[in-house]
Amino acid sequence: MLDLVAAPLRRLGRQCIGAVWRLGFASRFFVFVLLRSGTSFRRFRLVIKEIYFAGVLSLIIIIVSGLFVGMVLGLQGYETLQKYGSAEAVGTLVALSLTRELGPVVAALLFASRAGSAMTAEIGLMKATEQISAMEMMAVDPIARVVGPRFWGGLISMPLLAAMFSAVGVFGGYLIAVQLIGVDQGAFWSQMQSAVDFRNDIINGVIKSVVFGVAVTAIALFEGYDAPPTAEGVSRATTRTVVTSSLAILGLDFILTALMFRGA
């Protein structure tokens, strides 16, 4: 009788302890990555290689998505705004939604699925094929040599990708609104410029993308490093990276937006 109550409680307790333990392990891992990132800067070539893999190879998907998001915003914004006779405000709409929200968030979501999953799979496989253990055997610190450069590479790439996404998106909105529909070009740009503030909108967008960059790369690297060294374990870790980092991006975005744009 007592066991009937105790068993599910014990299971709940075990799950909670497991979750807290994993969170603690993840935090310690993150602190270790930061503490041992000296190697990344002494041998900056390693970081450059990771910027190539995380940033340059994500360029195509970022630019194409940015262009299409901007064009769709232009079309939809025009559709509604022209009912109120203020079709010129479509520039403001496109620029504000891109620099404040869509640029950092969508770029980070794409980055998580394009580069984050690759990082997890790579590190997970290195662990499964015992390359990580081999490094430890040779007294090479795998966190400093493998994880650190990937972290900094991802962190540097993320804001640049988000900025390109926003810039290309604004250009897409311009193509649709001005070139296709025929909104007045001067009004389009001048209303946009008077509405978009450098510090409040653009700098806050960059801050957001830096935070997302830290979150996505840290989650991806930890999932890879923590993955069970089997084929199934690596595939599950890769899935978890995409799901966890997407949720983390959306949650962090809400918190950052609440802090940055409180009513002002």
Place this chain on the structure above:
Amino acid sequence: MERNVLDLWVGIFVAGGIAALLVLALKVGNASETFNVRDSYRVNAEFDNIGGLKPRAPVKSAGVVVGRVDHIEFDNQRFRARVVMNIDKRYQFPRDSSVSILTSGLLGEQYVGVEAGGDSENLKEGETFKLTQSAVVLEKLIGQFLYSKAAEGSDAKK
């Protein structure tokens, strides 16, 4: 060779990202304007009612932007709103200039309009505009209109 190609691509990537940021700052945003207003002086104006005026709203004279609202505070001694503005050093206004809170268009944003006076001395840093006109509150206007209509109606009956 392999290394050079990689460096080239990363260089293009970083340069592209910085270029995108610059485009956002200068073409999309108002950074060019933000950097220009460094030479400004600060003046105050007190209003009975500022309506929906917000910080960073433009200060215009004859329709030209001459400065921006820095911040707005409430004077608890005189129960009025004090609007602090930064005006570009290039533009000087006589001491008896008047300011009013106006609306661009019917539903547009509110801004501070400066009407130049005729004094020979110019307004200096930290001084206050003496003549002010509050924002027009649409509800009050409609209320007055309805009252006057009602009064007309009762007059006609007599």
